[in-house]
Amino acid sequence: MVFIADDDSSVCKGLGRLIKSAGFKVETFVSAEEFLQRKPYRGGPSCLVLDVRMPGLSGIELQKELVQKGVSIPIIFITGHGNIPMSVKAMKDGAVDFLPKPFDDKELLSAIDRAIDKSAQLRKKETEKAKLQRRVNTLTPREYECLRWVITGMLNKQIAHKLGITEKTVKVHRGRVMHKMQAVSVADLVRFAQKCGITSPKK
Amino acid sequence: MVFIADDDSSVCKGLGRLIKSAGFKVETFVSAEEFLQRKPYRGGPSCLVLDVRMPGLSGIELQKELVQKGVSIPIIFITGHGNIPMSVKAMKDGAVDFLPKPFDDKELLSAIDRAIDKSAQLRKKETEKAKLQRRVNTLTPREYECLRWVITGMLNKQIAHKLGITEKTVKVHRGRVMHKMQAVSVADLVRFAQKCGITSPKK
DNA sequence: TACCATATTGGACTAAGGTCCAATTTACAA
DNA sequence: TTGTAAATTGGACCTTAGTCCAATATGGTA
Numbered sequence: 001m002v003f004i005a006d007d008d009s010s011v012c013k014g015l016g017r018l019i020k021s022a023g024f025k026v027e028t029f030v031s032a033e034e035f036l037q038r039k040p041y042r043g044g045p046s047c048l049v050l051d052v053r054m055p056g057l058s059g060i061e062l063q064k065e066l067v068q069k070g071v072s073i074p075i076i077f078i079t080g081h082g083n084i085p086m087s088v089k090a091m092k093d094g095a096v097d098f099l100p101k102p103f104d105d106k107e108l109l110s111a112i113d114r115a116i117d118k119s120a121q122l123r124k125k126e127t128e129k130a131k132l133q134r135r136v137n138t139l140t141p142r143e144y145e146c147l148r149w150v151i152t153g154m155l156n157k158q159i160a161h162k163l164g165i166t167e168k169t170v171k172v173h174r175g176r177v178m179h180k181m182q183a184v185s186v187a188d189l190v191r192f193a194q195k196c197g198i199t200s201p202k203k
Numbered sequence: 204m205v206f207i208a209d210d211d212s213s214v215c216k217g218l219g220r221l222i223k224s225a226g227f228k229v230e231t232f233v234s235a236e237e238f239l240q241r242k243p244y245r246g247g248p249s250c251l252v253l254d255v256r257m258p259g260l261s262g263i264e265l266q267k268e269l270v271q272k273g274v275s276i277p278i279i280f281i282t283g284h285g286n287i288p289m290s291v292k293a294m295k296d297g298a299v300d301f302l303p304k305p306f307d308d309k310e311l312l313s314a315i316d317r318a319i320d321k322s323a324q325l326r327k328k329e330t331e332k333a334k335l336q337r338r339v340n341t342l343t344p345r346e347y348e349c350l351r352w353v354i355t356g357m358l359n360k361q362i363a364h365k366l367g368i369t370e371k372t373v374k375v376h377r378g379r380v381m382h383k384m385q386a387v388s389v390a391d392l393v394r395f396a397q398k399c400g401i402t403s404p405k406k
Numbered sequence: 407t408a409c410c411a412t413a414t415t416g417g418a419c420t421a422a423g424g425t426c427c428a429a430t431t432t433a434c435a436a
Numbered sequence: 437t438t439g440t441a442a443a444t445t446g447g448a449c450c451t452t453a454g455t456c457c458a459a460t461a462t463g464g465t466a
Contacts, residue, residue, distance in 0.1 A: 085303070166444080172444080190394065369414080
């Protein structure tokens with residue numbers, strides 16, 4: 001799925017035809033605001049072909065909005081009146097490409113391929129993280145505490161001392177953590193924790 | 204440490220003065236080839252201020268060379284006659300910034316700060332990886348095999364079966380691995396292996 | 407050939423991890 | 437007040453992990 005946002009509706013139409021002919025689904029918007037209205041797309045990898053200069057919210061501002069809102073959709077900028085600082089800023093903020101008009105159809109399609117690849121990777125990572133996060137959310141506060149200590153590699157005895165409880169209790173919490181996280185080993189747990197950004201307390 | 208490569212020696216001089224006054228050590232080169240001759244700098248975080256267009260090897264080509272050789276030094280491009288595709292390519296290839304002349308001194312110095320920060324991070328990661336890699340290199344082939352299985356979280360019994368040996372032998376190898384890798388727990392081992400890119404065999 | 411690194415295994419033992427069943431306490435909500 | 441989730445602990449028991457000492461086998465090197 002490729003989204004196009006350009007205030008010139010004839011550009012939208014033209015690009016839409018081109019991109020559809022390459023086998024993508026397309027949806028067009030004539031302003032940044034209109035794109036923001038759209039409910040987040042969840043149907044598969046997607047990217048956004050975005051005009052830099054538009055009345056109202058500009059393409060660059062829309063990118064900033066999206067980054068800030070945590071919407072991770074790869075962006076390809078197109079522009080008729082761009083300059084170097086603008087392109088550099090867009091790239092720094094994670095754009096996949098920045099194409100000054102006129103550009104070859106091939107160039108755009110190649111950029112879209114890369115953007116879609118990137119989107120697929122992002123989505124894979126995010127869904128995995130979300131799955132793990134759902135498991136983490138089922139942990140009680142104490143179980144979560146234990147998890148953070150367990151992934152340091154500390155012994156039950158030591159964790160018990162840290163928490164001011166008995167080794168026995170740690171074993172119980174730990175067992176529940178393993179079960180709820182669907183981890184078969186500490187190695188799993190370490191990797192899970194890393195993937196969803198769980199930090200270890202300092203010893 | 205800041206390196207400057209620009210074919211115009213007066214530019215080198217001027218930038219050199221500016222950057223020195225900001226508290227950095229500076230070394231200048233009047234061609235890409237001259238910079239490549241220099242032995243790799245190991246004294247601390249560093250970056251390269253690079254002119255895009257130079258006789259002989261261009262700045263963009265030098266960047267490509269460095270990336271390909273695995274020399275990870277953050278690059279800030281400066282140019283008098285740049286264009287958007289050029290800046291986009293440079294940024295895609297990892298440049299920290301791309302400044303068309305004329306630029307403010309502040310802009311350059313700010314970019315240098317970011318580049319030096321990035322360099323410090325890179326160096327930290329690389330030295331840590333090298334340290335771990337040296338430990339890995341002391342492992343015998345069989346010990347390395349065991350390491351790869353251990354970090355999957357598999358039981359000694361299961362690893363033994365995979366290798367066609369007894370559980371007892373696995374314990375011995377495993378003990379030596381822990382010792383040589385200076386790991387106190389499997390959790391450590393998992394993190395070490397991740398940091399130096401050791402892959403697990405598929406079960 | 408004698409030596410050395412590597413790989414393998416056994417015995418004996420200690421410590422650590424993990425589980426099942428059962429029980430108590432506390433805090434908060436219906 | 438009753439109920440529920442969370443936290444805590446004990447006992448009994450089994451499985452794993454890890455270590456020390458000792459021994460054997462193999463392949464390559466000085």
